Amino acid sequence: MELTVRNLSVARGGITVLEGLGFTLAPGRALVLRGPNGVGKTTLLRTLCGLQPAVRGEIAAPPEGLAYASHADGLKSMLDVRENLAFWAAVFGTGPAAVARALERMNLSTLAARRAANLSAGQKRRLGLARLLVSGRPVWVLDEPTVSLDTASVALFAGVIRDHLGQGGSALIATHIDLGLDEAEILDLTPFRAATGALAQAWGDDPFLGDFA
Amino acid sequence: MIALLARDLRLAVRAGGGFGLGLAFFLLVAVLVPLGVGPQGDTLARIAPGILWVGALLACLLSLDRIFALDFEDGSLDLLATSPVPMEGAVAVKALAHWLVTGLPLTLAAPVLGVLLYLPGPGYLWLVVSLALGTPALSVIGAFGAALVVGLKRGGLLMSLLVLPLYVPTLIFGAEVVKRGAAGMEVATPLALLAGITAGALALLPFAAAAAIRVNLR
Numbered sequence A: 001m002e003l004t005v006r007n008l009s010v011a012r013g014g015i016t017v018l019e020g021l022g023f024t025l026a027p028g029r030a031l032v033l034r035g036p037n038g039v040g041k042t043t044l045l046r047t048l049c050g051l052q053p054a055v056r057g058e059i060a061a062p063p064e065g066l067a068y069a070s071h072a073d074g075l076k077s078m079l080d081v082r083e084n085l086a087f088w089a090a091v092f093g094t095g096p097a098a099v100a101r102a103l104e105r106m107n108l109s110t111l112a113a114r115r116a117a118n119l120s121a122g123q124k125r126r127l128g129l130a131r132l133l134v135s136g137r138p139v140w141v142l143d144e145p146t147v148s149l150d151t152a153s154v155a156l157f158a159g160v161i162r163d164h165l166g167q168g169g170s171a172l173i174a175t176h177i178d179l180g181l182d183e184a185e186i187l188d189l190t191p192f193r194a195a196t197g198a199l200a201q202a203w204g205d206d207p208f209l210g211d212f213a
Numbered sequence B: 001m002i003a004l005l006a007r008d009l010r011l012a013v014r015a016g017g018g019f020g021l022g023l024a025f026f027l028l029v030a031v032l033v034p035l036g037v038g039p040q041g042d043t044l045a046r047i048a049p050g051i052l053w054v055g056a057l058l059a060c061l062l063s064l065d066r067i068f069a070l071d072f073e074d075g076s077l078d079l080l081a082t083s084p085v086p087m088e089g090a091v092a093v094k095a096l097a098h099w100l101v102t103g104l105p106l107t108l109a110a111p112v113l114g115v116l117l118y119l120p121g122p123g124y125l126w127l128v129v130s131l132a133l134g135t136p137a138l139s140v141i142g143a144f145g146a147a148l149v150v151g152l153k154r155g156g157l158l159m160s161l162l163v164l165p166l167y168v169p170t171l172i173f174g175a176e177v178v179k180r181g182a183a184g185m186e187v188a189t190p191l192a193l194l195a196g197i198t199a200g201a202l203a204l205l206p207f208a209a210a211a212a213i214r215v216n217l218r
Helices: A041-048 A081-092 A096-105 A121-135 A151-166 A195-204 B002-013 B021-037 B041-062 B066-073 B076-081 B087-116 B123-149 B156-182 B188-217
Strands: A003-012 A015-025 A030-034 A056-060 A066-069 A139-143 A170-174 A185-188
Touching: A003 A041, A015 A041, A030 A041, A041 A066, A041 A139, A041 A170, A066 A121, A081 A096, A081 A121, A081 B002, A096 A121, A121 A151, A151 A170, B002 B087, B021 B041, B021 B087, B041 B087, B041 B123, B041 B156, B066 B076, B066 B087, B066 B123, B076 B087, B076 B188, B087 B123, B087 B188, B123 B156, B123 B188, B156 B188
Parallel strands: A030 A170, A030 A185, A066 A139, A139 A170
Antiparallel strands: A003 A015, A003 A056
Protein backbone atom coordinates (compact mmCIF):
# COMPACT_ATOMS: atom_id res chain seq x y z
CA MET A 1 0.00 0.00 0.00
CA GLU A 2 2.73 2.45 -0.77
CA LEU A 3 2.51 5.47 -2.99
CA THR A 4 5.30 5.60 -5.54
CA VAL A 5 5.92 8.38 -8.00
CA ARG A 6 8.49 8.11 -10.78
CA ASN A 7 9.70 10.80 -13.16
CA LEU A 8 6.42 12.67 -12.80
CA SER A 9 5.64 15.89 -14.65
CA VAL A 10 2.52 17.87 -13.81
CA ALA A 11 1.00 20.87 -15.56
CA ARG A 12 -1.30 23.67 -14.54
CA GLY A 13 -3.22 25.56 -17.22
CA GLY A 14 -1.18 23.83 -19.93
CA ILE A 15 2.16 24.92 -18.48
CA THR A 16 4.37 22.22 -16.96
CA VAL A 17 5.22 23.32 -13.43
CA LEU A 18 7.06 20.34 -11.97
CA GLU A 19 9.08 17.68 -13.78
CA GLY A 20 11.25 14.69 -13.03
CA LEU A 21 9.68 14.27 -9.63
CA GLY A 22 10.06 10.97 -7.84
CA PHE A 23 9.43 9.75 -4.30
CA THR A 24 8.06 6.83 -2.35
CA LEU A 25 5.68 7.12 0.55
CA ALA A 26 5.71 3.94 2.62
CA PRO A 27 3.00 2.96 5.13
CA GLY A 28 3.55 4.59 8.49
CA ARG A 29 5.47 7.50 7.00
CA ALA A 30 4.68 11.14 6.40
CA LEU A 31 6.14 13.28 3.66
CA VAL A 32 6.00 17.06 3.90
CA LEU A 33 6.10 18.95 0.60
CA ARG A 34 7.68 22.35 0.70
CA GLY A 35 8.27 25.02 -1.86
CA PRO A 36 7.31 28.62 -2.56
CA ASN A 37 3.81 29.66 -3.66
CA GLY A 38 3.10 28.63 -7.23
CA VAL A 39 5.72 25.89 -7.33
CA GLY A 40 2.97 23.35 -8.02
CA LYS A 41 2.14 21.72 -4.70
CA THR A 42 -1.62 21.77 -5.20
CA THR A 43 -1.23 20.71 -8.84
CA LEU A 44 0.89 17.77 -7.75
CA LEU A 45 -1.63 16.69 -5.12
CA ARG A 46 -4.57 17.01 -7.53
CA THR A 47 -2.67 14.93 -10.09
CA LEU A 48 -1.90 12.23 -7.51
CA CYS A 49 -5.60 12.09 -6.59
CA GLY A 50 -6.54 11.60 -10.23
CA LEU A 51 -8.33 14.92 -10.61
CA GLN A 52 -6.10 15.82 -13.52
CA PRO A 53 -3.84 13.80 -15.81
CA ALA A 54 -0.07 13.75 -15.44
CA VAL A 55 1.97 15.13 -18.34
CA ARG A 56 4.29 12.13 -18.10
CA GLY A 57 5.65 9.76 -15.53
CA GLU A 58 4.13 7.08 -13.35
CA ILE A 59 1.97 7.16 -10.26
CA ALA A 60 1.58 3.85 -8.44
CA ALA A 61 -1.05 4.32 -5.75
CA PRO A 62 -3.21 1.83 -3.90
CA PRO A 63 -6.58 1.67 -5.71
CA GLU A 64 -9.10 3.93 -3.95
CA GLY A 65 -6.50 4.47 -1.26
CA LEU A 66 -6.13 8.22 -1.33
CA ALA A 67 -8.17 10.64 0.73
CA TYR A 68 -7.86 14.20 -0.48
CA ALA A 69 -8.27 17.30 1.67
CA SER A 70 -8.23 20.36 -0.53
CA HIS A 71 -8.26 24.06 0.33
CA ALA A 72 -12.05 23.92 0.23
CA ASP A 73 -13.65 21.77 2.92
CA GLY A 74 -16.65 20.65 0.87
CA LEU A 75 -19.11 21.54 3.62
CA LYS A 76 -22.80 22.22 3.12
CA SER A 77 -23.63 25.24 5.22
CA MET A 78 -27.28 24.25 5.66
CA LEU A 79 -26.40 20.84 7.11
CA ASP A 80 -25.21 20.46 10.68
CA VAL A 81 -21.81 19.14 11.63
CA ARG A 82 -22.95 15.56 12.13
CA GLU A 83 -24.96 15.50 8.87
CA ASN A 84 -22.00 16.79 6.91
CA LEU A 85 -19.78 14.08 8.28
CA ALA A 86 -22.42 11.35 8.07
CA PHE A 87 -22.80 12.07 4.37
CA TRP A 88 -19.14 11.40 3.71
CA ALA A 89 -19.19 8.35 5.99
CA ALA A 90 -22.05 6.96 3.86
CA VAL A 91 -20.20 7.78 0.63
CA PHE A 92 -17.07 6.00 1.87
CA GLY A 93 -19.13 3.22 3.46
CA THR A 94 -17.78 3.57 6.99
CA GLY A 95 -20.95 4.12 9.01
CA PRO A 96 -22.12 6.10 12.05
CA ALA A 97 -19.55 4.69 14.49
CA ALA A 98 -16.79 6.28 12.42
CA VAL A 99 -18.65 9.60 12.52
CA ALA A 100 -18.86 9.59 16.31
CA ARG A 101 -15.19 8.66 16.56
CA ALA A 102 -14.13 11.39 14.15
CA LEU A 103 -16.23 14.03 15.96
CA GLU A 104 -14.64 13.00 19.24
CA ARG A 105 -11.13 12.96 17.81
CA MET A 106 -11.36 16.37 16.14
CA ASN A 107 -12.94 17.92 19.23
CA LEU A 108 -16.24 18.61 17.45
CA SER A 109 -18.64 16.59 19.63
CA THR A 110 -20.07 19.66 21.36
CA LEU A 111 -20.73 21.26 17.96
CA ALA A 112 -22.37 18.18 16.41
CA ALA A 113 -25.83 19.75 16.10
CA ARG A 114 -24.64 23.14 14.91
CA ARG A 115 -25.10 24.18 11.30
CA ALA A 116 -21.88 24.41 9.32
CA ALA A 117 -22.87 27.97 8.37
CA ASN A 118 -22.46 29.00 12.00
CA LEU A 119 -19.01 27.53 12.53
CA SER A 120 -15.87 29.62 12.73
CA ALA A 121 -13.23 29.23 10.03
CA GLY A 122 -11.10 27.03 12.26
CA GLN A 123 -14.06 24.86 13.25
CA LYS A 124 -14.98 24.43 9.58
CA ARG A 125 -11.43 23.37 8.89
CA ARG A 126 -11.53 20.82 11.70
CA LEU A 127 -14.77 19.44 10.26
CA GLY A 128 -13.17 19.27 6.81
CA LEU A 129 -10.24 17.34 8.25
CA ALA A 130 -12.56 15.04 10.23
CA ARG A 131 -13.73 13.78 6.84
CA LEU A 132 -10.32 12.12 6.46
CA LEU A 133 -11.05 10.03 9.53
CA VAL A 134 -14.41 8.82 8.21
CA SER A 135 -12.95 8.07 4.76
CA GLY A 136 -11.11 5.06 6.17
CA ARG A 137 -8.48 5.45 3.48
CA PRO A 138 -4.80 4.78 4.16
CA VAL A 139 -3.06 7.58 2.26
CA TRP A 140 -3.99 11.11 3.29
CA VAL A 141 -3.22 13.81 0.76
CA LEU A 142 -3.39 17.13 2.57
CA ASP A 143 -3.23 20.54 0.95
CA GLU A 144 -2.38 23.20 3.53
CA PRO A 145 -4.35 21.42 6.27
CA THR A 146 -3.48 23.95 8.97
CA VAL A 147 -4.94 27.05 7.33
CA SER A 148 -7.05 28.94 9.89
CA LEU A 149 -6.27 26.45 12.67
CA ASP A 150 -5.02 27.83 15.99
CA THR A 151 -1.98 26.40 17.77
CA ALA A 152 -4.01 24.00 19.88
CA SER A 153 -5.88 22.68 16.84
CA VAL A 154 -2.64 22.28 14.89
CA ALA A 155 -1.27 20.18 17.75
CA LEU A 156 -4.53 18.22 17.88
CA PHE A 157 -4.36 17.53 14.16
CA ALA A 158 -0.67 16.59 14.33
CA GLY A 159 -1.71 14.04 16.95
CA VAL A 160 -4.41 12.71 14.61
CA ILE A 161 -1.84 12.33 11.82
CA ARG A 162 0.56 10.60 14.20
CA ASP A 163 -2.15 8.10 15.22
CA HIS A 164 -2.95 7.53 11.55
CA LEU A 165 0.72 6.80 10.83
CA GLY A 166 0.82 4.51 13.85
CA GLN A 167 -2.05 2.50 12.37
CA GLY A 168 -0.09 1.93 9.16
CA GLY A 169 -1.48 4.89 7.26
CA SER A 170 0.59 7.49 5.51
CA ALA A 171 0.29 11.19 4.80
CA LEU A 172 1.47 13.52 2.08
CA ILE A 173 1.29 17.07 3.38
CA ALA A 174 1.83 20.33 1.55
CA THR A 175 2.39 22.93 4.23
CA HIS A 176 4.40 26.00 5.09
CA ILE A 177 4.29 25.67 8.84
CA ASP A 178 5.93 23.16 11.11
CA LEU A 179 3.35 20.60 12.19
CA GLY A 180 5.64 19.26 14.89
CA LEU A 181 5.87 15.90 13.14
CA ASP A 182 9.54 15.23 13.77
CA GLU A 183 9.41 11.85 12.09
CA ALA A 184 8.18 13.33 8.78
CA GLU A 185 10.51 13.48 5.82
CA ILE A 186 10.72 16.77 3.97
CA LEU A 187 10.73 17.11 0.20
CA ASP A 188 11.55 20.51 -1.24
CA LEU A 189 9.90 20.87 -4.65
CA THR A 190 12.02 23.82 -5.80
CA PRO A 191 14.68 21.66 -7.59
CA PHE A 192 11.93 19.98 -9.61
CA ARG A 193 10.59 23.24 -10.97
CA ALA A 194 10.03 22.74 -14.69
CA ALA A 195 12.15 24.51 -17.29
CA THR A 196 9.08 26.24 -18.71
CA GLY A 197 8.33 27.47 -15.23
CA ALA A 198 11.90 28.74 -14.99
CA LEU A 199 11.37 30.45 -18.33
CA ALA A 200 8.32 32.24 -16.99
CA GLN A 201 10.46 33.20 -14.03
CA ALA A 202 13.07 34.64 -16.42
CA TRP A 203 10.42 36.77 -18.11
CA GLY A 204 9.76 38.24 -14.73
CA ASP A 205 13.31 39.63 -14.84
CA ASP A 206 12.77 41.23 -18.23
CA PRO A 207 14.21 44.75 -18.07
CA PHE A 208 11.34 46.04 -20.19
CA LEU A 209 8.80 44.75 -17.72
CA GLY A 210 11.11 45.84 -14.93
CA ASP A 211 10.54 49.46 -15.97
CA PHE A 212 6.96 49.15 -14.79
CA ALA A 213 7.89 47.71 -11.44
CA MET B 1 -25.32 7.02 -3.86
CA ILE B 2 -28.45 6.86 -1.73
CA ALA B 3 -26.60 9.12 0.69
CA LEU B 4 -26.00 11.60 -2.13
CA LEU B 5 -29.68 11.54 -3.07
CA ALA B 6 -30.72 12.00 0.56
CA ARG B 7 -28.28 14.88 0.97
CA ASP B 8 -29.43 16.66 -2.19
CA LEU B 9 -33.09 16.30 -1.24
CA ARG B 10 -32.38 17.50 2.29
CA LEU B 11 -30.46 20.51 0.99
CA ALA B 12 -33.28 21.27 -1.45
CA VAL B 13 -35.95 21.50 1.24
CA ARG B 14 -33.85 23.48 3.73
CA ALA B 15 -33.80 27.27 3.62
CA GLY B 16 -32.29 28.61 0.42
CA GLY B 17 -32.45 25.19 -1.20
CA GLY B 18 -34.62 26.17 -4.11
CA PHE B 19 -37.39 23.62 -3.61
CA GLY B 20 -40.62 25.09 -4.92
CA LEU B 21 -38.84 27.68 -7.04
CA GLY B 22 -39.75 25.91 -10.27
CA LEU B 23 -43.23 25.17 -8.99
CA ALA B 24 -43.83 28.82 -8.09
CA PHE B 25 -42.63 29.89 -11.53
CA PHE B 26 -44.92 27.37 -13.21
CA LEU B 27 -47.83 28.64 -11.13
CA LEU B 28 -47.07 32.25 -12.10
CA VAL B 29 -47.00 31.40 -15.80
CA ALA B 30 -50.28 29.51 -15.64
CA VAL B 31 -51.94 32.31 -13.68
CA LEU B 32 -50.60 35.16 -15.80
CA VAL B 33 -51.28 33.73 -19.25
CA PRO B 34 -55.12 33.85 -18.91
CA LEU B 35 -54.79 37.44 -17.66
CA GLY B 36 -52.65 38.37 -20.65
CA VAL B 37 -54.54 36.45 -23.33
CA GLY B 38 -58.02 37.21 -22.07
CA PRO B 39 -60.81 35.05 -20.72
CA GLN B 40 -61.98 33.48 -23.99
CA GLY B 41 -62.22 29.80 -23.14
CA ASP B 42 -61.75 28.49 -26.65
CA THR B 43 -58.56 30.49 -27.25
CA LEU B 44 -57.10 29.37 -23.94
CA ALA B 45 -58.11 25.77 -24.55
CA ARG B 46 -56.25 25.82 -27.86
CA ILE B 47 -53.00 27.17 -26.42
CA ALA B 48 -53.17 25.38 -23.03
CA PRO B 49 -51.04 22.33 -23.93
CA GLY B 50 -48.27 24.49 -25.35
CA ILE B 51 -48.35 27.00 -22.49
CA LEU B 52 -48.27 24.27 -19.85
CA TRP B 53 -45.35 22.52 -21.48
CA VAL B 54 -43.38 25.73 -22.09
CA GLY B 55 -44.02 26.73 -18.48
CA ALA B 56 -42.83 23.38 -17.17
CA LEU B 57 -39.74 23.51 -19.36
CA LEU B 58 -38.76 27.01 -18.26
CA ALA B 59 -39.45 26.12 -14.62
CA CYS B 60 -37.03 23.20 -14.98
CA LEU B 61 -34.44 25.44 -16.60
CA LEU B 62 -34.62 27.86 -13.68
CA SER B 63 -32.92 25.60 -11.16
CA LEU B 64 -30.50 23.73 -13.43
CA ASP B 65 -27.34 25.69 -12.76
CA ARG B 66 -27.54 24.76 -9.09
CA ILE B 67 -27.10 21.04 -9.83
CA PHE B 68 -23.32 21.17 -9.88
CA ALA B 69 -22.34 24.81 -9.34
CA LEU B 70 -22.89 24.77 -5.56
CA ASP B 71 -20.92 21.54 -5.14
CA PHE B 72 -18.15 22.96 -7.28
CA GLU B 73 -17.94 26.17 -5.27
CA ASP B 74 -17.65 24.54 -1.85
CA GLY B 75 -15.21 21.91 -3.08
CA SER B 76 -17.42 18.88 -2.57
CA LEU B 77 -17.38 18.07 -6.31
CA ASP B 78 -13.59 17.57 -6.07
CA LEU B 79 -14.07 15.36 -3.06
CA LEU B 80 -16.87 13.41 -4.74
CA ALA B 81 -14.60 12.84 -7.73
CA THR B 82 -12.01 11.25 -5.44
CA SER B 83 -14.61 9.19 -3.55
CA PRO B 84 -15.74 5.62 -4.37
CA VAL B 85 -18.90 6.95 -6.03
CA PRO B 86 -18.48 6.82 -9.83
CA MET B 87 -19.03 10.23 -11.38
CA GLU B 88 -21.60 8.76 -13.80
CA GLY B 89 -23.61 7.54 -10.83
CA ALA B 90 -23.26 10.86 -9.04
CA VAL B 91 -24.57 12.68 -12.13
CA ALA B 92 -27.51 10.30 -12.45
CA VAL B 93 -28.36 10.68 -8.78
CA LYS B 94 -28.14 14.46 -8.89
CA ALA B 95 -30.36 14.53 -11.99
CA LEU B 96 -32.83 12.29 -10.14
CA ALA B 97 -32.77 14.63 -7.15
CA HIS B 98 -33.41 17.55 -9.49
CA TRP B 99 -36.36 15.72 -11.00
CA LEU B 100 -37.80 14.86 -7.59
CA VAL B 101 -37.72 18.49 -6.45
CA THR B 102 -38.72 20.03 -9.81
CA GLY B 103 -40.16 17.68 -12.43
CA LEU B 104 -42.31 15.60 -10.11
CA PRO B 105 -44.03 18.56 -8.36
CA LEU B 106 -44.62 20.16 -11.77
CA THR B 107 -46.24 16.98 -13.04
CA LEU B 108 -48.48 16.76 -10.00
CA ALA B 109 -49.43 20.45 -10.08
CA ALA B 110 -50.07 20.62 -13.83
CA PRO B 111 -53.68 19.29 -13.80
CA VAL B 112 -54.69 21.95 -11.28
CA LEU B 113 -53.18 24.65 -13.45
CA GLY B 114 -54.79 23.11 -16.51
CA VAL B 115 -58.15 24.20 -15.08
CA LEU B 116 -57.03 27.83 -15.22
CA LEU B 117 -56.27 27.39 -18.91
CA TYR B 118 -59.56 25.67 -19.84
CA LEU B 119 -57.72 22.50 -20.82
CA PRO B 120 -60.34 20.18 -22.38
CA GLY B 121 -61.35 17.19 -20.27
CA PRO B 122 -59.54 14.33 -22.02
CA GLY B 123 -56.30 16.32 -21.93
CA TYR B 124 -55.66 16.03 -18.19
CA LEU B 125 -54.62 12.41 -18.24
CA TRP B 126 -52.27 12.99 -21.17
CA LEU B 127 -50.88 16.14 -19.58
CA VAL B 128 -49.80 14.16 -16.52
CA VAL B 129 -48.56 11.22 -18.59
CA SER B 130 -46.54 13.39 -20.97
CA LEU B 131 -44.99 15.43 -18.15
CA ALA B 132 -44.17 12.28 -16.17
CA LEU B 133 -42.45 10.84 -19.25
CA GLY B 134 -40.85 14.06 -20.47
CA THR B 135 -39.60 15.89 -17.37
CA PRO B 136 -36.96 13.22 -16.53
CA ALA B 137 -35.39 14.02 -19.90
CA LEU B 138 -35.44 17.73 -18.99
CA SER B 139 -33.56 17.00 -15.76
CA VAL B 140 -30.96 14.71 -17.36
CA ILE B 141 -30.35 17.00 -20.34
CA GLY B 142 -30.13 19.88 -17.89
CA ALA B 143 -27.62 18.02 -15.75
CA PHE B 144 -25.52 17.53 -18.87
CA GLY B 145 -25.73 21.26 -19.64
CA ALA B 146 -24.86 22.13 -16.05
CA ALA B 147 -21.88 19.75 -16.20
CA LEU B 148 -20.61 21.50 -19.34
CA VAL B 149 -20.50 24.91 -17.66
CA VAL B 150 -19.46 23.84 -14.15
CA GLY B 151 -16.63 26.06 -12.99
CA LEU B 152 -17.63 28.99 -15.16
CA LYS B 153 -18.68 32.11 -13.35
CA ARG B 154 -22.18 33.13 -14.41
CA GLY B 155 -22.48 30.05 -16.57
CA GLY B 156 -26.28 30.15 -16.35
CA LEU B 157 -26.90 32.02 -19.60
CA LEU B 158 -24.45 29.89 -21.56
CA MET B 159 -26.05 26.80 -20.10
CA SER B 160 -29.53 27.96 -21.15
CA LEU B 161 -28.27 28.51 -24.70
CA LEU B 162 -26.72 25.05 -24.76
CA VAL B 163 -29.67 23.27 -23.21
CA LEU B 164 -32.66 24.91 -24.90
CA PRO B 165 -32.06 23.39 -28.37
CA LEU B 166 -31.77 19.99 -26.72
CA TYR B 167 -35.09 20.61 -24.96
CA VAL B 168 -36.94 21.35 -28.21
CA PRO B 169 -37.78 17.73 -29.23
CA THR B 170 -39.12 16.98 -25.76
CA LEU B 171 -41.22 20.13 -25.87
CA ILE B 172 -42.62 19.40 -29.34
CA PHE B 173 -43.60 15.81 -28.64
CA GLY B 174 -44.72 16.51 -25.07
CA ALA B 175 -47.05 19.31 -26.14
CA GLU B 176 -48.21 17.23 -29.11
CA VAL B 177 -49.28 14.42 -26.79
CA VAL B 178 -51.42 16.82 -24.75
CA LYS B 179 -52.80 18.55 -27.83
CA ARG B 180 -53.85 15.28 -29.45
CA GLY B 181 -55.11 13.87 -26.18
CA ALA B 182 -57.23 16.96 -25.56
CA ALA B 183 -58.70 16.69 -29.06
CA GLY B 184 -59.46 13.02 -28.52
CA MET B 185 -56.98 11.87 -31.17
CA GLU B 186 -54.48 9.00 -31.22
CA VAL B 187 -51.43 9.84 -29.04
CA ALA B 188 -49.29 6.73 -29.47
CA THR B 189 -46.77 8.18 -31.95
CA PRO B 190 -45.72 11.35 -30.09
CA LEU B 191 -45.86 9.44 -26.80
CA ALA B 192 -43.48 6.79 -28.13
CA LEU B 193 -41.11 9.45 -29.46
CA LEU B 194 -41.25 11.33 -26.15
CA ALA B 195 -40.47 8.15 -24.23
CA GLY B 196 -37.70 7.36 -26.70
CA ILE B 197 -36.03 10.73 -26.15
CA THR B 198 -36.22 10.26 -22.38
CA ALA B 199 -34.83 6.73 -22.54
CA GLY B 200 -31.98 7.82 -24.81
CA ALA B 201 -31.13 10.80 -22.62
CA LEU B 202 -31.19 8.67 -19.47
CA ALA B 203 -28.93 6.06 -21.04
CA LEU B 204 -26.32 8.33 -22.64
CA LEU B 205 -26.14 11.70 -20.96
CA PRO B 206 -24.89 10.66 -17.48
CA PHE B 207 -21.73 9.41 -19.22
CA ALA B 208 -21.35 12.58 -21.25
CA ALA B 209 -21.97 14.74 -18.19
CA ALA B 210 -19.44 12.81 -16.09
CA ALA B 211 -16.84 13.22 -18.84
CA ALA B 212 -17.57 16.96 -18.98
CA ILE B 213 -17.18 17.29 -15.20
CA ARG B 214 -13.85 15.44 -15.23
CA VAL B 215 -12.55 17.82 -17.88
CA ASN B 216 -13.86 20.85 -16.00
CA LEU B 217 -12.28 19.78 -12.71
CA ARG B 218 -8.77 19.72 -14.17
